[in-house]
Amino acid sequence: xxxxxxxxxVEAFGKPLVLQEWLVPSPGPGQIVVKTEACxxxxxxxxxxxxxxxxxxxxxxxxGHEGIGVVAAxxxxxxxxxxxxxxxxxxxxxxxxxxxxxxxxxxTVCAQxxxxxxxxxxxxxxxxxxxxxYVAHIPAGLSATEAAPIICAGITTYKGLKQTNARPGxxxxxSGAGGLGHLAIQYAKAMGLLVCxxxxxxxxxxxxxRLGADVVVDARHGDPAATxxxxxxxxxxGVLITAPSLGAFAQGVAMTRKRGTCVLVGLPPGEFPLPLxxxxxxxxxxxxSFVGTRKDMAEALAFxxxxxxxxxxxxxxxxxxxxxxxxxxxxxxxxxxxIDFGGVGQGGRG
Ligand code: NAD
Ligand code: ZN
Ligand code: ZN
Numbered sequence: 001x002x003x004x005x006x007x008x009x010v011e012a013f014g015k016p017l018v019l020q021e022w023l024v025p026s027p028g029p030g031q032i033v034v035k036t037e038a039c040x041x042x043x044x045x046x047x048x049x050x051x052x053x054x055x056x057x058x059x060x061x062x063x064g065h066e067g068i069g070v071v072a073a074x075x076x077x078x079x080x081x082x083x084x085x086x087x088x089x090x091x092x093x094x095x096x097x098x099x100x101x102x103x104x105x106x107x108t109v110c111a112q113x114x115x116x117x118x119x120x121x122x123x124x125x126x127x128x129x130x131x132x133x134y135v136a137h138i139p140a141g142l143s144a145t146e147a148a149p150i151i152c153a154g155i156t157t158y159k160g161l162k163q164t165n166a167r168p169g170x171x172x173x174x175s176g177a178g179g180l181g182h183l184a185i186q187y188a189k190a191m192g193l194l195v196c197x198x199x200x201x202x203x204x205x206x207x208x209x210r211l212g213a214d215v216v217v218d219a220r221h222g223d224p225a226a227t228x229x230x231x232x233x234x235x236x237x238g239v240l241i242t243a244p245s246l247g248a249f250a251q252g253v254a255m256t257r258k259r260g261t262c263v264l265v266g267l268p269p270g271e272f273p274l275p276l277x278x279x280x281x282x283x284x285x286x287x288x289s290f291v292g293t294r295k296d297m298a299e300a301l302a303f304x305x306x307x308x309x310x311x312x313x314x315x316x317x318x319x320x321x322x323x324x325x326x327x328x329x330x331x332x333x334x335x336x337x338x339i340d341f342g343g344v345g346q347g348g349r350g
Contacts, residue, residue, distance in 0.1 A: 001033075001072055007062045007125035008321045013051030016322045017063070017124070025121075025129035027075035032132045034089055037144035039123030040066030040313075041324050041337045042152050042179060043244050044091070044267065048118055049325060052269040057118045065091040065116040066152045066338075067123020068144040074132070081132045086144065088136035088151040089128045091291045093120045097133070108290045124321060126341060136297045139305035149183065149311035149336040150304045151297065157184035157240065158300040159292035160263045161191060164238025168192030173228050173236035173255045175219070176243030176266060177204040179328075179336045184240055185211045186309040187300075196228050196236060198248075198255075201331060207312070219247075225254035235260060244268045253279065253286060261285040313338045 005024045008017040027033045045063040047053055067089045071081050081087060095102050095110035102110050114131075116122045121129065138147045157180050166172050170193060174184045177199040188195045189212040196215040197208035205216040215231045217224050229235045235257030241248055242265050249264065249272035256262045262284060279286065292300065303309040312335035316324055324337045 001127070005126035006318060007121075008318055009060050009062055010049045010057070011060050013049065013056075013059065017049060017325070019319060022062075022125065024127045027073050027078075027129065029076040030078060030132070031075040032071050032078055032081060032130050032135070033073040034067065034069040034087060034128045034130050034135070035072040036067050036069040036123055036126055036128055036341045038068050038148045038341060039064045039339045040148035040152065040179075041321070041328065041339065042066060043328050044152070045117065046325050046328050047267060047269070053267065061118070062121040062125045063117040064123030064125070065089070065118070066148040067116070067128050068138060068147045068151070069128065069341075072127065078132050081135065086138040087130070088138055088147060089116050089123055089130045090134070090136055090151045090155070090297065091116050091118070092134055094131040094134045105293050105295060107293055124318060124339065134294065136301060139301055142301065142305050145313055145315065145338045145340060146304065146311060147301065148338045149179065149313065150301055150309070152291065153180045153336060154183045154187070154304065154309065154311070155292040155297050155300040156180055156265060156289070157242065158187045158303070159296045160184070160240045160265045160289040161187055161193070161238065162296075163263045163287060163289045164240060164261045166193055166238035166261075170194065170237035171196060171232040171257070172238040172240060173198060173232070173252070175199075175239065175241045175248045175252050175255075177208040178242070178331070178333065180242035180265065182207060182211060182312055182335045183309060184242060185213050187303065190303055190308045193238075194232075196231055198224055198228065199243075203334065207334065219251060225251050228255040232257070234258070237261075239263065240265060242266050246270050246272045250275070253284065256282075256284045258282040258284070261287060263287055263289050265289050311336055315340045
């Protein structure tokens with residue numbers, strides 16, 4: 001392996017990422033090093049680079065939590081993956097494995113969890129140090145660029161939809177039809193749900209319709225909650241809010257059917273008002289959802305491998321990362337940008 005690698009680094013919050021040569025990490029006991037083939041760019045990378053959230057990463061750090069690549073080196077004692085395996089290094093980088101949450105398959109909320117591209121260096125680099133117990137195992141037949149968005153945008157929306165408890169034939173409203181939302185629409189259709197897609201961009205809404213949304217609602221016009229309620233005969237049984245905009249949250253709660261569940265996934269910094277009377281009197285559940293477990297990951301990837309969900313990707317290079325983050329911030333990325341590292345070329349379609 002080479003000694004140095006190219007990486008896009010956050011040196012200070014709110015400043016452009018800097019392309020630097022860093023030492024290629026070497027795997028300690030129980031660790032692996034992955035040679036990056038592709039890495040998706042999530043809106044969370046924008047929040048990370050801006051230091052938007054109360055729990056902050058410590059610059060300098062390398063963002064990116066949709067990194068896919070092949071195992072290039074393994075440390076002592078590693079048995080779950082082999083050199084040459086294609087894996088993904090996701091947001092849930094590692095967890096303790098022993099606490100009440102880990103034991104009950106809620107490792108996503110483990111107090112000792114580490115986060116890829118946040119508390120640990122991530123996929124905006126040619127190599128990634130990873131914990132083999134928490135990497136995603138990429139099914140044969142799925143290329144690195146196709147798999148990348150699934151390991152954050154895909155798993156997060158797949159899990160979030162499950163958290164709505166909506167059943168086949170029932171309605172879900174998906175607020176935000178971008179990187180997460182365009183996959184949420186496809187998962188929802190594959191799960192037999194009726195989909196109402198909500199966005200503030202005409203292009204995203206056209207795309208949502210092409211992906212199978214039964215109804216689309218432009219939240220810039222009129223009263224979007226009333227429109228959803230009318231279209232769904234009383235509100236969506238499940239609402240999934242992926243929009244990185246606070247305004248979408250109060251609207252999402254108002255779109256929820258009586259006894260329905262509104263799942264919060266988008267993470268714009270701040271707070272939003274919850275209308276107590278409506279939530280109480282309509283017996284609405286409002287719940288957060290944070291990526292997904294390793295089991296959710298395998299399921300989310302299986303949908304993609306079977307061709308039932310397909311990420312719409314725009315290929316870019318690492319050198320355009322600041323432009324990509326700026327476009328995401330302005331809502332100008334049609335679906336998902338994936339950085340292609342020009343690969344190891346291990347088959348897969350596409
Ligand atoms: P994105 O920029 O690709 O997509 C966001 C979409 O929301 C865009 O289509 C935009 O037009 C739309 N939008 C903006 N304002 C809106 C509004 N008021 N109403 C309806 N739609 C609106 O972003 P993304 O990568 O899909 O990420 C979305 C959010 O989800 C980010 O805040 C990100 O941090 C968060 N996220 C959370 C988790 C989790 O585990 N909870 C995981 C991944 C991402
Ligand atoms: Zn993400
Ligand atoms: Zn734990």
